[in-house]
Amino acid sequence: MTPTARPVDVGSGRPTTDLPLLLADLHLAHLPGDVVGIRLDPVPDVGWTLERAGDLLVGAGFVPDTVSWWDTARVEAVATRIRSLPDTVAPDIRLLVVGLNPSPTSSDTAIGYCRGGNRFWPAVLEAGLASVDRDPRHALHRHGLGMTDLVRRTTSRADEVDSGEYRAGAERVERLVAWLRPRAVCFVGLGGWRTVVDRQAIAGVQDRTFGGRPVYLMPHTSGLNAHSRLTDLVEHLREAGRLANRG
Known part of the structure; x- marks a missing residue:
């Protein structure tokens, strides 16, 4: 599927733990059915993997169509925004x-x-x-x-x-x-x-x-x-x- 615009940068230079809420904001900025190009480029940590990137996209109410890993630990994805409710999560959850x-x-x-x-x-x-x-x-x-x-x-x-x-x-x-x-x-x-x-x-x-x-x-x-x-x-x-x- 072809995204509606060039990739949106999410979390560039930010901790990976900031990504859930940033992706939730991206979800809210689009309508169900929108196909969105997404570039995730956080500060990588030991747990930053393609699986986690996919999990975060799903948790934010997107269905990933393609997810690609780059040598710099940047992830680029094309995902469809579905009618859903994004996660509200962050570090230090009680x-x-x-x-x-x-x-x-x-x-x-x-x-x-x-x-x-x-x-x-x-x-x-x-x-x-x-x-x-x-x-x-x-x-x-x-x-x-x-x-x-x-x-x-x-x-x-x-x-x-x-x-x-x-x-x-x-x-x-x-x-x-x-x-x-x-x-x-x-x-x-x-x-x-x-x-x-x-x-x-x-x-x-x-x-x-x-x-x-x-x-x-x-x-x-x-x-x-x-x-x-x-x-x-x-x-x-x-x-x-x-x-x-x-x-």
Whole structure:
């Protein structure tokens, strides 16, 4: 595919850990279906590989069509911007929230868990993990609350995602966790963790780590989940925060 313009330089001379938010900004500057030439030229570190570059593009809501490595450790890619929600991640994350996949409302507003009736933000605010409603960047920079999803593809319902997508997405997110090393990881929605890790898992602290970090599993915050009250979700998030404090 042919990009709509010459390559966009992203992160030239910057640490690789700056790339997720810079690529998220690039995602927001384009429309779904745009084919974008992207040149990644950060200050390379020992973990800077073609695989990581591809992971970052996917995490930012792009589907890489071609990704090429140059001798200078520069990566050049042609990627399609999809209807998705880019990761909100950076170094020094206290708690990384991992959702299932974006809803149309979340993708179109660039705010996770934004659909009417979703209780994530009321619960996060009540739990003290954020202080500004529906502001992922503020939550990241002020409170160390990062956000990603297992699957980048937008659907109206989580049950439209198949197990293969969850497994592939979990591999990417586990590499992200191993790289950025948040204090703890909180999976929102039992289905994703049960699909890729433990079919019998119940909500709470999990026996195994993910990317070397402790894991808390909690029910989905969607209003369609009638089994969990807002007070229950608040307590789950408080427990996830306590796990992060111990991590």
